Amino acid sequence: MTLRTAIGVDLGGSHVSAAVVSEDGTIHGQHEVDLEDLSFSAVSAILTSTIELALRDPDAKEVVGIGIGSPGNVEPRSGAVLYSPNFKWTNAPLGETLRAHFDMPVFVGNDARCATLGEFTYGMGRGTRNFVLLTLGTGIGGGIVADGDLILGNRFGAGEVGHHQIRPTDGFICSCGKVGCFEAQASGTGLIRHAFAVAPSFPRSTLLDMDRDKLGSKKIRKMAQAGDLHALAAWKNFTADLSIGLANVIAFVNPEVIALGGGVSSAADFMLDAVRGRVDELTTMVPRGTTRIVVAQLGNDAGLVGAATMAFRGGLTTLGS
């Protein structure tokens, strides 16, 4: 029997990638195209041509539809991108534009919600009914599955846990303008900020001896794992803040599993040992130790696979929205 397939599309801030995905979660040939012009018409044209490439793939059999994960606030029924700070779009009719080109169902969802659906269906969320994905990268993206369904919220903003404040009085300034948001403190960027914040205590440290815009969280992670005292001090503050946010998430939605994705999570065991104990200390009304905190399985593919999953399911949720 031939498995059904769908076209999964990951629309990022700098590139589009599209692939045929089988219903068992297998990704076939992937087509990736860089984005230079971020205007809606230019991005729609690149999306259309990249999807056409994927549809010409020999594996594109029994294609049930096209799913696109897009940054920003997305209205999932029409597929309109209501607001996207990355692209500076408001009310961009992405779903409608692509439906005019393709003779099959087209679904558009927020990229982080798509990634959550992908990880829930094919990754660490399999077999659970209450699941959270948090991607720790430049920011913190995520999504929440409660009682087997993704939560979209009243205006499709549920899951934006990166912007709950954990240090409103002494934290770093967030990209959103608030102080001490979870993502300002506990994303990859947050780790770099912690390294700068503790630098005065380590006058002989060479950890930060490179251009600030070239410094990634990876160097700090590696140095912490190698026992560098400056990196370890930054890491300790970072994991303390990460633990506060994770304990809050547990209090909000009591998930069975929280999967951590993004670059920072590659320091898996090193990170999780410190985090799990602290999260338990901060967990009060939910039975301690009952949320498994793990590293996400699908990595960068979660968004693309999740977008295809949305096409298989007929929407991000079982209600078809």
Ligand SMILES: [Zn+2]
């Ligand atoms: Zn914020």
